[in-house]
Amino acid sequence: MAASLLAVAVTATVPPAPAGAAAASHSEKLLFDGGGSEVLNGITYHSFRIPSLVQTTKHTLLAFAEGRASDNSDWGNINLVYKRSTDDGASWSALSEVVGAGSGTWGNPTAVVDQSNNRIWLFMSWNPAGYSQHGSAGTTKITEWDQRRVYVTSSDDDGVSWATPVNISEAVKPRTRGVGTVWAWDAVGPGVGVQITTGEHAGRLVIPAVSRNIYSDDHGATWKTQLITEKGTGNTMQGTSEGTVLELTDGQLYRNDRAAAYWDDDVASTQRRWVTRGTIENGFDTYAPDNRLLDPRSEGSTMRYNLNSPARIVFLNSASTGTRTKMEVKISNDEARTWPCYRTLNDAPLPSHTAPGWSGLGSLAVKEGGYSSIAKTADFTIGALVEVNENTDDSSTSHRSIVFRKVNLPWVFAGPGTCS
Numbered sequence: 001m002a003a004s005l006l007a008v009a010v011t012a013t014v015p016p017a018p019a020g021a022a023a024a025s026h027s028e029k030l031l032f033d034g035g036g037s038e039v040l041n042g043i044t045y046h047s048f049r050i051p052s053l054v055q056t057t058k059h060t061l062l063a064f065a066e067g068r069a070s071d072n073s074d075w076g077n078i079n080l081v082y083k084r085s086t087d088d089g090a091s092w093s094a095l096s097e098v099v100g101a102g103s104g105t106w107g108n109p110t111a112v113v114d115q116s117n118n119r120i121w122l123f124m125s126w127n128p129a130g131y132s133q134h135g136s137a138g139t140t141k142i143t144e145w146d147q148r149r150v151y152v153t154s155s156d157d158d159g160v161s162w163a164t165p166v167n168i169s170e171a172v173k174p175r176t177r178g179v180g181t182v183w184a185w186d187a188v189g190p191g192v193g194v195q196i197t198t199g200e201h202a203g204r205l206v207i208p209a210v211s212r213n214i215y216s217d218d219h220g221a222t223w224k225t226q227l228i229t230e231k232g233t234g235n236t237m238q239g240t241s242e243g244t245v246l247e248l249t250d251g252q253l254y255r256n257d258r259a260a261a262y263w264d265d266d267v268a269s270t271q272r273r274w275v276t277r278g279t280i281e282n283g284f285d286t287y288a289p290d291n292r293l294l295d296p297r298s299e300g301s302t303m304r305y306n307l308n309s310p311a312r313i314v315f316l317n318s319a320s321t322g323t324r325t326k327m328e329v330k331i332s333n334d335e336a337r338t339w340p341c342y343r344t345l346n347d348a349p350l351p352s353h354t355a356p357g358w359s360g361l362g363s364l365a366v367k368e369g370g371y372s373s374i375a376k377t378a379d380f381t382i383g384a385l386v387e388v389n390e391n392t393d394d395s396s397t398s399h400r401s402i403v404f405r406k407v408n409l410p411w412v413f414a415g416p417g418t419c420s
Helices: 003-012 265-269 409-413
Strands: 026-032 048-057 061-068 079-083 096-098 106-115 120-127 149-155 205-209 213-214 225-227 243-247 253-257 273-281 290-293 301-306 314-317 328-334 339-346 369-378 382-390 400-407
Touching: 026 061, 026 079, 048 106, 048 301, 048 382, 061 106, 061 400, 079 409, 096 149, 106 205, 120 205, 205 253, 243 301, 290 314, 290 382, 301 369, 301 382, 301 409, 314 369, 314 382, 328 369, 328 382, 328 409, 339 409
Parallel strands: 048 369, 048 400, 079 106
Antiparallel strands: 026 400, 048 061, 061 079, 079 096, 106 120, 120 149, 205 213, 213 225, 243 253, 253 273, 273 290, 301 314, 314 328, 328 339, 369 382, 382 400
């Protein structure tokens, strides 16, 4: 009975869109405004990066981001902040904080909604102040297991308030890699997780993480981890950095990961998304580059749009090998095997910084693109959080913001791709 109810709940949130019944539409909203206009708890935030977007069972949109206090660097005083919308993104709450304890780095927000009870889970990575992945800019390189941890928090009031984050590293972060080295640097997501809707594991919550999937079969009471292993052999496959995950109609999981690796430079040199499909119990196909999915070594985002025929999957990233600014929405009707339908967000360019509501953006050329997160809205659009670089350079002083976009299927279908 529980499995059936979950399947109905998820299907209800993803009905087919009347693609031909509506005019093509898009909208753009500056949501997290870097550069001095967003102030919270005494911090005037310099930049916002690394978004996560989910819709709750009450049709509330929750938008999470890293609030970077002093500059746009991946290290330093970084807090996890969020905003809520109860009207499909037309308006949003003021900036609020999930966690900002201490002066370390709270990052990589990765959210998932339990459809059975509307509990929202938010995973994150943490490291202490003065540490970073590569030891950049005078910081200390993370070389020990405990210097990078996995935390999780949850909300039972539709994202209004959040429990104190709990360190669950012991349960979900291995201590050594397949090559025998210390599992020091680590990352969950970033982006979103998924809840399984069919089969014996209906209700399972799955969070993508480096080289593995984190999951719970008891609605978050306990969390486990499983390295991504190869079907047939059981050999561990070292996953390819920042990953996405979703459920396919055949019950398998689909991983679509950034073209970067910690063990093999050849993976990164392909500049394609690396994909695999399989199950936690029985393993996955060997990771392979998807030649249709160009990747400039950046994060991407996936989601299930609908289960009804034709079942659609949506993917968003920069479709380029050289820039993060060619953000392209793609739609697959064959369970992520081909992507014939596409359109770039540049077809609906952001308003000028002098336009009403956009004065917070830098006066120089604005570069939209980078990390993103997508979710289906209750009014049948593709909602997307997309990073914006407010300057012409990529220095640490360039302010970063995040916009909220909405595009409907007819808008995507009006692009150059072959869509149905």
